[in-house]
Amino acid sequence: MVLSLKIFIFFLFVGASFAATTIKLKSQVYTNKENIYLSDIAVVSSDNSKFKEFLENLYITDFPQDIFSKRITKKQIKDILEANYINTSEISIVGSYCTIKRSINKLTPEKIKDDVQSFLLRRYPDIEVVSISVPRIRSIQRKNLRIKIKERSKTSSYIYLTYFVYNGNFLLRRISVPVKYKKISYVVFSVVDIRKGEYITREKISLKKYTGNTRHLFTSLEEILGKKAKINIKADIPIKDYMIVPDYLVQRGSNVKIIYNKGIIHIELIGRALENGQLNQIIKVKNISSGKVIPCKVIGRNQVLFIGGSF
CATH class of the missing domain: 2.30.30.760 (SH3 type barrels.)
Incomplete structure (x- = not known):
């Protein structure tokens, strides 16, 4: 497959003057596309029209809807060209990088909530969002809307964000968005009923997601393996410290x-x-x-x- 691709490229561009080929990176672009090609971020010129078309249709990167900005560097372009068996020493790449930005045509409270949810998911994968409070706003519609989210502060149960709305480089709105959340922890749960006096073995316990107060709970299996149940422990509950006792090899008074x-x-x-x-x-x-x-x-x-x- 690789050999066939090399042969195809050779015959397609044989005799072409790559020295006359220039890739000029745009400083920034706005788009709603999820797949970015070279023609989206650069102006390609070449004496060989087929080679120009080939370059313009080169896949560069993905740009998921929850990503608002992404930078593509000159080095990345060079690496992609070389991965496609193109001799970059004979191609002029102008510009250091291109910044891709998400183009938003209409902004609504629902859109703000979705953006905030995506922002927090990337930044804090260990939390569960309880609520996102967005003030009442009129929907904003512009050709080149773009947004930026910045965290102002964070407490044990709230994250305070500022949601900036731009039209191009002009700031339209600054919206305060408080988010209530719960921290996700993984604590030790019983898998089966454990009777008083039984030893805690690996098949009787497991780690499970938990969003409550972790005080008196265990966050690793090793903490309680080999200990004994002080009381009867029902299946599928978090095991607390008062429920177990160490396995004393020597008992007081013995x-x-x-x-x-x-x-x-x-x-x-x-x-x-x-x-x-x-x-x-x-x-x-x-x-x-x-x-x-x-x-x-x-x-x-x-x-x-x-x-x-x-x-």
Whole structure:
């Protein structure tokens, strides 16, 4: 396919004087098109009419309706030409860039809301818009309407925007648009019913979209994996911190095996845990033989390692 395209271009333009070909970029253009071609943003001149037509119909970029401005640089044009197997060393490209701007013929409150929604979706993908307050305005109709949206400030529940309306480069209106929103978070939900005392395993939980207050909730699965349900937890609800407890390998008040290792000396004896302890946690343990309280590290279920002090 690539070889065929190269051969086609060779025979189409063989003998053409590319030195007589000039691409002059327009400084800016207004359009409602969604697909931009070279003829939309530049004036092409060439001694070879077929080559000129080929260049004018080169696809440059997309220009979605929710995008209001886009810049195409000289380098981008050069890269597109080379991607189409055209020797750019023999083509003169005049101008540094062309700015494409969305041409709006009629402005209504509905249009403002749509523009604001698109603006926020690109800028803040992690929010959910609750309401967009647009004041009553008469519809504005001009040949080259264009808009610009600027954020003034943002709180935990509101974003305050200014919506500028231009006719060409002349400012027609400045409209204040407050937007109420909710922040989207992903928190840990139960997938199934979890009974009191059951361990929290990966198949029982998942992350889901949540727009409420995230206080007391968990934002990663790793935070609660391996812990136990303190109460019965129903399926499909956000899991809160008071619903679970750590899986203590050592329970306060339980008898534990104290291990003492120093060089070739290895001693095991019984102690009583004075604190709950998770893996690798340092807790206080009472040596039943001596009555002393000693620091120990939890190394297993009801097993601790003596780490220092008087034994």
